[in-house]
Amino acid sequence: MSGFRFPVxxxxxxxxxxxxxxxxxxxxxxFVRRFQHRVFGVAMAVTGDQQLAEDxxxxxxERAWRHAQIYDSRRGSVGTWLxxxxxxxxxxxxxARRTEPMAPEDLAPLLGAVTETPERxxxxxxxxxxxxxxxxxxxREQARxxxxxxxxxxxxxxxxDVEGIPLxxxxxxxxxxxAKLRTALASPKGGGHVR
Amino acid sequence: MSGDAHCxxxxxxxxxxxxxxxxxxxxxxxxxxLDGCADCREYVRQLTMIGxxxxxxxxxxxxxxxxxxxxxRSLAEQAAGPQSARPARAARVRxxxxxxxxxxxxxxxxxxxxxxxxxxxxxGSAVEGAxxxxxxxxxxxxxxxxxxxxxxGGGQSVGEVYAHPGSxxxxxxxxxxxGSTSNGRVTCLLARADGTTTRLGDFPVRDGRGNWGVAVPxxxxxxxxxxxxxxxxxxxxxxxxxxxxxxxxxx
Numbered sequence: 473m474s475g476f477r478f479p480v481x482x483x484x485x486x487x488x489x490x491x492x493x494x495x496x497x498x499x500x501x502x503f504v505r506r507f508q509h510r511v512f513g514v515a516m517a518v519t520g521d522q523q524l525a526e527d528x529x530x531x532x533x534e535r536a537w538r539h540a541q542i543y544d545s546r547r548g549s550v551g552t553w554l555x556x557x558x559x560x561x562x563x564x565x566x567x568a569r570r571t572e573p574m575a576p577e578d579l580a581p582l583l584g585a586v587t588e589t590p591e592r593x594x595x596x597x598x599x600x601x602x603x604x605x606x607x608x609x610x611x612r613e614q615a616r617x618x619x620x621x622x623x624x625x626x627x628x629x630x631x632x633d634v635e636g637i638p639l640x641x642x643x644x645x646x647x648x649x650x651a652k653l654r655t656a657l658a659s660p661k662g663g664g665h666v667r
Numbered sequence: 668m669s670g671d672a673h674c675x676x677x678x679x680x681x682x683x684x685x686x687x688x689x690x691x692x693x694x695x696x697x698x699x700x701l702d703g704c705a706d707c708r709e710y711v712r713q714l715t716m717i718g719x720x721x722x723x724x725x726x727x728x729x730x731x732x733x734x735x736x737x738x739x740r741s742l743a744e745q746a747a748g749p750q751s752a753r754p755a756r757a758a759r760v761r762x763x764x765x766x767x768x769x770x771x772x773x774x775x776x777x778x779x780x781x782x783x784x785x786x787x788x789x790x791g792s793a794v795e796g797a798x799x800x801x802x803x804x805x806x807x808x809x810x811x812x813x814x815x816x817x818x819x820g821g822g823q824s825v826g827e828v829y830a831h832p833g834s835x836x837x838x839x840x841x842x843x844x845x846g847s848t849s850n851g852r853v854t855c856l857l858a859r860a861d862g863t864t865t866r867l868g869d870f871p872v873r874d875g876r877g878n879w880g881v882a883v884p885x886x887x888x889x890x891x892x893x894x895x896x897x898x899x900x901x902x903x904x905x906x907x908x909x910x911x912x913x914x915x916x917x918x
Contacts, residue, residue, distance in 0.1 A: 487829050487839035490880030496833065497746070501739035508735050509727035517725040526731055533738050534745070545878070552719050559722045560687070586724040603720050621686045622721045628683060629690075643683065650682035653717050 485550035489540050504533055510551055511558045517585075518562035518623060520578060528565055532558040563625030574624045576634065582623065583607075583615055599657065606656035610649055617645035618653075673700045677707045685714035812887060814906030816842050816895065828906040832887035839880040842895065844872060844903060853877065853897060857890040858905075864894065 483491075488506065491499030511532050515525035535557050536543075543553055566573055587608040607615060613635075620626040620634065632642040677700050683689040684697045701708050810833070816826035826842030840855060855867040870879045895903045 483829060484839065484841060484878070486878055487880055490837055490839055491831060492742070496831070497739065497743035499831075500742040500746070501735060504735045504738045504742075508730050508738070510723075512730040512734070513728040514722060514725050516728045522731070525728075526734065529730060529734070530738050530741065533742065537742050537745070548716070548719060552723055555722050555725075556719050563687075582725075585726045586721070599720065600724060603717070604724060607721075607724075618721070621683065621688045622718050623725070625686075625688055627688045627690060643679075646686070646688075647679065647682045650685070650714055650717060653721075654713055657717065658713075 486545060489536075489543060489550055492537055492540055500537070507533075507551060507554050511554055514555050514558040515562045517582060518559060518625070519566055520575060524565055524569070525562070528558060528562045531561050535561070559623075559625075567625070573626050573630065574620065579616060579619060582619055586619070587615075602657055603653065606653050609656075610652060614645045614649040614652070617642060618649035621646050674704060674707055677701070677704070678710065681707070681711050681714055685711050686718045811911050812908040813911060814893065814908045816840075816893075816904040816906045818904050819902045825904055826906070828893045828908070830883075830887050830893070830908065836885065836887045837880060837882045838867070838887070838893070839878070840870070840893065840895075841878045842872070842876065842904065844875045844877075844895075850874065851898070853895045853903060855879070856894045856896065857883070857885065857887070858892040858894050859889060860891045865890070 483502070485506070488499055488503045492503045508529065512525060512529045515528040515532070516522070519525045519528060532554060536554055543550065547553075548556075563573075587604055607618075610618070616635070617631050620631045621628070626634070628642040628646060629639055631637075631646070632639045635642065677684075677697055680689055680693055680697050684694060689697060701711060810831075812828075812830040812832060814828045815824035816828060818825055825844055826840065828838065828840050830836070830838040838857075842853075844853070850873055852869045852871050854869050856864040857867060858864045865885055867881060867883060870877055890908065892905055892907045894905045897903055
């Protein structure tokens, strides 16, 4: 066919997802390439295991392909949808294989990773920047509880056991952290002090 | 327990529910309450969105070499039918090529569900940049028809059309019309060079914006343009197709 060459990078995420749903092999590869770093990043963060993360990432794309028709953009971007699938699969995989959902030494680096705001995030969307800033302002114990629950899928009881605190305290920390993030993201400038 | 008391209890457990870590019995009680309380549903929806965005902050990682190619090949094999891992479809495998084609078309039709309700999209520019910035040599792959949506009165583009003329054929339209068509529905037509048209369907726009992907049971190569009209038939915008090929980076 004559004509110009069209860079796949210009295809919107939703267009690629539509193509994925049709079973188009070329678009499937383009789709996977576009999102594989994000999906694999989530899987590695939760599992901490390269082989398990690879399995989870592959299952994520297979699930996205099978359920592309239920994707609803009103509930989030294609990327968010995929990372949510990856997260759920990763948490389930860890629960099925290990009694300990995380290695305690992993928590501090993870907290650093989700709160860093260097130049590399300068082009990130405003909401993500606000969320990072709000996370950075959380009291340390609340941020830890939030990551244990929100990233590693730990129940309040598991958090209480790891932190050596009463169950009620663990629940309060999760609730307080989420309430502060909600307030910060709802305010016009994304927050101010959330303490 | 009164409704307020139920709501208060939900607010205490809402964060754990939204993060997916609320234990079974408490979760069942919370979900039962949400069935009948719109305010609490909205509260949990907001918290769930925060949980999703928290996951979105996790750092990206380089997958093992060849991962993308392996996964894409696996998807293609499953899409082809015979090796499909879907248990519900296992018994259908031997029904031959015609049946598989129908399944593929059914999958394509399902993209309509992907499309309807699109309330806005943002091309992931950061990720897209990573793709386009790849130093890997490019290869031509799929044919594609693209066009800019130009308003009926002329002027700047108000959207884009991407059409894949393969089998199954599909089309994706993205517009930001504004003006009098801020909310409602628009009709999308495919136009041939001789002026005859084929109606694709009606699609929603909100705040002037709309995005739709839809499988099309026609030979797209016979069409020269896509056109959007209002409910009364007024032409809102037209995109003249240009033929091209998707250029994909090699593995």
